[in-house]
Amino acid sequence: MNESELLKKILPVFHIASDVTVPPGDDCAMLEFGGKYLLAAADQLISNVHYLYDTAPELVAAKLLKRNLSDIAAMGGIPRWALLTLAVKGRSDEWLERFFAGLEDCAEKYNTAIVGGDLAGLPNDLDCASLTILGEAEPDKVCLRKNGQVGDHIMVTGQLGDTFYTQHHLNFIPRLKEGRFLAENGLTRCMMDISDGIASDLPKLLEQSGKGAVVALEKLPCCNGCTVEHALSDGEDYELLFTVAPEKVDLLYKLWNFDVPLSCIGKITEDKGLIYTLNGKAIDNLEITGYEHFNA
Amino acid sequence: MNESELLKKILPVFHIASDVTVPPGDDCAMLEFGGKYLLAAADQLISNVHYLYDTAPELVAAKLLKRNLSDIAAMGGIPRWALLTLAVKGRSDEWLERFFAGLEDCAEKYNTAIVGGDLAGLPNDLDCASLTILGEAEPDKVCLRKNGQVGDHIMVTGQLGDTFYTQHHLNFIPRLKEGRFLAENGLTRCMMDISDGIASDLPKLLEQSGKGAVVALEKLPCCNGCTVEHALSDGEDYELLFTVAPEKVDLLYKLWNFDVPLSCIGKITEDKGLIYTLNGKAIDNLEITGYEHFNA
Numbered sequence: 001m002n003e004s005e006l007l008k009k010i011l012p013v014f015h016i017a018s019d020v021t022v023p024p025g026d027d028c029a030m031l032e033f034g035g036k037y038l039l040a041a042a043d044q045l046i047s048n049v050h051y052l053y054d055t056a057p058e059l060v061a062a063k064l065l066k067r068n069l070s071d072i073a074a075m076g077g078i079p080r081w082a083l084l085t086l087a088v089k090g091r092s093d094e095w096l097e098r099f100f101a102g103l104e105d106c107a108e109k110y111n112t113a114i115v116g117g118d119l120a121g122l123p124n125d126l127d128c129a130s131l132t133i134l135g136e137a138e139p140d141k142v143c144l145r146k147n148g149q150v151g152d153h154i155m156v157t158g159q160l161g162d163t164f165y166t167q168h169h170l171n172f173i174p175r176l177k178e179g180r181f182l183a184e185n186g187l188t189r190c191m192m193d194i195s196d197g198i199a200s201d202l203p204k205l206l207e208q209s210g211k212g213a214v215v216a217l218e219k220l221p222c223c224n225g226c227t228v229e230h231a232l233s234d235g236e237d238y239e240l241l242f243t244v245a246p247e248k249v250d251l252l253y254k255l256w257n258f259d260v261p262l263s264c265i266g267k268i269t270e271d272k273g274l275i276y277t278l279n280g281k282a283i284d285n286l287e288i289t290g291y292e293h294f295n296a
Numbered sequence: 297m298n299e300s301e302l303l304k305k306i307l308p309v310f311h312i313a314s315d316v317t318v319p320p321g322d323d324c325a326m327l328e329f330g331g332k333y334l335l336a337a338a339d340q341l342i343s344n345v346h347y348l349y350d351t352a353p354e355l356v357a358a359k360l361l362k363r364n365l366s367d368i369a370a371m372g373g374i375p376r377w378a379l380l381t382l383a384v385k386g387r388s389d390e391w392l393e394r395f396f397a398g399l400e401d402c403a404e405k406y407n408t409a410i411v412g413g414d415l416a417g418l419p420n421d422l423d424c425a426s427l428t429i430l431g432e433a434e435p436d437k438v439c440l441r442k443n444g445q446v447g448d449h450i451m452v453t454g455q456l457g458d459t460f461y462t463q464h465h466l467n468f469i470p471r472l473k474e475g476r477f478l479a480e481n482g483l484t485r486c487m488m489d490i491s492d493g494i495a496s497d498l499p500k501l502l503e504q505s506g507k508g509a510v511v512a513l514e515k516l517p518c519c520n521g522c523t524v525e526h527a528l529s530d531g532e533d534y535e536l537l538f539t540v541a542p543e544k545v546d547l548l549y550k551l552w553n554f555d556v557p558l559s560c561i562g563k564i565t566e567d568k569g570l571i572y573t574l575n576g577k578a579i580d581n582l583e584i585t586g587y588e589h590f591n592a
Contacts, residue, residue, distance in 0.1 A: 034330025
């Protein structure tokens, strides 16, 4: 089974407590606590899977935190706290100190406090790092994968693809400001981050919304002129994918005051399934699968 | 550096946000949110470090959750939610399904909802699992390592040592009911769980309290007649270590209505340092170090 298939089997195993406002399956869970709403998500980084073993430890630590911050951004939330566990072998004290200094630098930049964690040794030369992010959102503003409506424009921030050679997979900026802006201004209620490529991630949004989509390939913001196949299937864009009601699109462009480009790449449809078009004609011979992080 | 030395270097790196009521360094952090107080801790399990590779997956999953529940117990708190990340290689779909079923069984037993997580593949045949636990506590009841007072009796629940051959390290019961009872009844404000052995853990409590202790070796509840060295230094007891003011000890024994035995093993002293005695005579030739999980 791949990760998606496995998750379909696993997620129904877990009971949903009454204080779990958004259950597992979105970018974050949302939990009612003290009359407010906590966001929670966890993600991990493995050496030679998510980064090369000789990557600077500061960049590794920042990537781990930023991956999680990207999940908070995708809910339109505000990050608050994070907990880290790290299992390593063969890393020097200097490497570890640089890792933690890099984590703190990144945490300060995004107003996140590191509040706990654990260190363990591994039997093999390998790093295995896991981080849980906690944040805050409002139930009337939070952006969920299930909220896509027929006729909504499908938008993406930034550029897609070519994430490895450009070092984007390490140097990306989580779209916290942009995600918060969209949520606060009511411009979307349907958002996720792109971590496995649109070809893999958009179907997750469509499935939860119970809708389909048409995506116009000529409108994809392909990074450095990469192919559309690459822009659709490369992992680790960490851009936002969201839907906007047609009557709000003008307002969105008017208010959008960020350096990050916006692209409208398609529309939500009643008919389920994802159709790619090129200049208005349906394309059905693309070889695209999305990026698979889980390959045990 | 060992884990304690490393933590002493790492912890000061992190800033303490104003909403962090109890910073990293205790069993859990305590975070103010919506006028209530959230507990948060993270811990991990590595195959062939924390369990043998062929251990039943249900037991592995339960151990991971229970280790974290033990940290909630040590604060006198109530568990609420958990997030899991799992990185594996060479595990069958059946193994994974059993792991998650075991996790849910344990979560239901302790009123904890699994609300998020991630799966990833590893390059080596290895499991690396990390769990973050979230719970609730009250600032006027929470039990912290720093609250030990001179003259307090030092108490432990259950028996110590021999955790591997008895399978206690897999089958232990996190002392949630007992921890909550102690906190709710104001019987202690100073508690931690014993995960690395008293010889390693009690000094952490003493350091944060700025105090010392005398421990009477003949009073140690040695499991199956194991040696005092073993009872002091074996890892994974997951029992509670707490202090009780002398005037509350009678009330504690009167109210204690659990199957779990209680032992008074010593007293908190003004003089710093940890002194072991045997029938009133100081012993200074014990070879005890505590259990070291971090050995990178």
